[in-house]
Amino acid sequence: MRHYLGLSEYHFRQKKQNLPQFYEPGRLINGHLLLAGMSGTGKSWQSMRWMESAAQAGLELDVFDVHDELDGIAGATACRYSQATGYGFNPLELDTDPHTGGxxxxxxxxxxxxxxxxxxxxxxxxxxxxxxxxxxxxxxxxxxxxxxxxxxxxxxxxxxxxxxxxxxxxxxxxxxxxxxxxxxxxxxxxxxxxxxxxxKSVSALDQLQKAFRRLSGLQGRFARGGSDDEREKLQKQIEGAKTQCVGQYTEFVENMxxxxxxxxxxxxxxxxxxxxxxxxxxxxxxAGIFRANPPPFGDSKVRVHQLKSLTAEQQVMFVKLRLQAIFDRCKRAGATRSGTELRQVVFLDEGHKYFSKEPDDIINVIAKEARKFGLGLWCASQSPTEFPEAFLTNVGATALLGIHSRYWPDAQRMLRCSEDTLHYTKPKEVITVKFQREGQADPPWQNIIVPNPGNPAGVAAAGFR
Ligand SMILES: Nc1ncnc2c1ncn2[C@@H]1O[C@H](COP(=O)(O)OP(=O)(O)OP(=O)(O)O)[C@@H](O)[C@H]1O
Ligand SMILES: [Mg+2]
Known part of the structure; x- marks a missing residue:
């Protein structure tokens, strides 16, 4: 796939040239993508266009939309998960690969x-x-x-x-x-x-367990001492509890x-x-999402899963179970020819909340191993520094849409960018991207003027497309 991003700002301003810039995952170390910016900087706007390019390139696309706002992608089929709609996937379905499933x-x-x-x-x-x-x-x-x-x-x-x-x-x-x-x-x-x-013997055994717990409690109290009177009373209760245990046990054995x-x-x-x-x-x-009621996506290649009605926990569980199924399917299709081309994209809005420190968490497995099977993980987030370092240092493309200056020190350290880079990023006008290519240890950040009818440079970028 090839996605038009806008014009190189350097060429536009310094050299008065229009040099278009593209996102081409096949040329990068993997098809993963991070789109980071604070609220209102155009994450949803950019994501939609990025995904439309993926859809146009014929890729399979699963969009996990926590705000119910991404269903406008051309050609997409959307499904809302809620108790009312009752759509869900059966979590007991198995991966049948003898090595990895079962x-x-x-x-x-x-x-x-x-x-x-x-x-x-x-x-x-x-x-x-x-x-x-x-x-x-x-x-x-x-x-x-x-x-x-x-x-x-x-x-x-x-x-x-x-x-x-x-x-x-x-x-x-x-x-x-x-x-x-x-x-x-x-x-x-x-x-x-x-x-x-x-x-009857099974219920007798349950009663025996209860009676035994009571006996142990009494014996504990007895061992802790107390007045002679109390101890005498406890001793009687212990005898009674023992008799009860023996009775329950007898009943258990007799009813076997x-x-x-x-x-x-x-x-x-x-x-x-x-x-x-x-x-x-x-x-x-x-939650409804684990009912065996697959959503009516038919053979649509662009599926928008609308998760707004679910709790945060349900969203995480649902997404991870889907990710597992998607990854299994990609693995069954085998490695891609080039090892870098994309077949399928998963888009996670608020992507940071699905990550964890567990190396065998499906999301970390996908970040590490999905490239060769043609699966790209695209994450949009307001909090880029909450991603694990392994993802930040391995992601094929990073796009910064505008980060609050309060988070600059963290962003500089974790994303390896300069203060200037962050300074030149202007929400909805100039985004800053880094493409990780094979054999390039520390590629530079580039500023790109994005299409936007609201300013002259943006109009030029829009016109170029
Ligand atoms: N390049 C652009 N050209 C024109 N309008 C834009 C552009 N980028 C963003 N916008 C508009 O700016 C507004 C905010 O953008 P958007 O909703 O994409 O932000 P966001 O980063 O997703 O915010 P939030 O984190 O709150 O969801 C929207 O109305 C969107 O249409
Ligand atoms: Mg948004």
Whole structure:
């Protein structure tokens, strides 16, 4: 692709020449891009044009739009995600690559994602969720150690509902399980723990755990001492609690049927842990974005995902799950011929908020490894200094649209630019770009006059196009 940026300011002012400047990712070390500027400096305006060039070049484009303002790109199809629209993607679909995909990887991925965006996922809840996920896959005949079982078809909510109503269980196994399957499986397990389902021994065991916790508490209090009276009272309570434990244990053993009753309890820990694990899933489900209801993009190559109605946490989870799927798809298509040409672009508005310090976070993986598969990561941001250094030093093109002088020292240090560079950047009139080319250790920053009907130089730049 080739995107017209404007005219070289140096040639325009010093030499009275019109020298057009282009963004050509194929000539850079990678197709990643950072567009940075404070509010009102034209990030959205520039981004739209940049993306229109990508669309015109026939690239696939996924735009993650947190302000619902980028749907005007020519030829784009937009989809709003909200509880009302109910569009979403099934997070249980698998990458089928035997080396990089599969059940365990997806389970780890989902758990890490949950951990990274929600507070305090305890180790017991995590273990419980892991078992729920693994068992839900197993119910569909999808096994961690058998890559042949990872291939299933995509199902949507309506299809699933119809098949469940018609009790077509064996046909359902042809499709990936969904969050609904996971939750109804979890609810069944919870039922078993609470009322024993059709098995009394399991509920007796849960009662035994409760009675034992009470006994331990009493013994702790006894050990801490107190008056003779208190200790005598505690001693009696301890005896009572012990008797209760023995009773529950007896009931557990007497009601055993399969001998495997303990398995479920060990896996799912306790009613409390399973309940709080289920609450996490409810949270995911409430967002709507993980319902098996793919948005109606059809075969549109330019897809605008409108995320304004979601919470910040939901936005991050949604984008990362999509990024993973997009990266998997690009990898399946194989390396590009030149190793630098672009096939697909992902545009992240407020891009800094998706980055983290974790090296295996999908966004860092894409920043590092996506070039050869033709995937470009384009980020617009008001806070360029909040990107990790690895991205800032590796990004193929950086465009500064105007940074507040308060952040100049940080920007100079992190973006390796001079104060002059920042000084000559004039919002909506002159942008400053750096193109990282092969074999060029520290390329210079260039000033470019951008098209703008509001000033004479801008008119010249617009006319040139
Ligand atoms: N080169 C330009 N020519 C004409 N108008 C422009 C140009 N660049 C930006 N504008 C206009 O300036 C206004 C602010 O630009 P824009 O909305 O792109 O800023 P922004 O950096 O995205 O701001 P925010 O961070 O608040 O979203 C808009 O009305 C936009 O149309
Ligand atoms: Mg904007």
């Amino acid at each position: 059940v365990n990887r997806q389970v780890d991925y989902l758990l890490n994602l949950l951990k990274s965006v929600t507070r305090q996922l305890g180790s017991k809840q995590e273990a419980c969720l892991r078992h729920l996920l693994q068992d839900t896959y197993a119910m569909s005949g999808i096994w961690p150690d058998n890559a042949n079982s990872w291939q299933r078809d995509r199902i949507n909510e309506t299809q699933r509902r119809q098949m469940v109503e018609a009790r077509q269980w064996s046909q359902l196994r042809q499709f990936y399980p969904t969050l609904d399957d996971l939750m109804s499986f979890g609810r069944r397990k919870l039922q078993v723990l609470v009322i024993g389902g059709d098995n 049927q399969s001998g495997r009753e303990l398995d479920d309890v060990l896996k799912y820990d306790s009613v409390d842990v399973l309940t709080s694990a289920m609450q996490r899933l409810e949270l995911l489900n409430a």
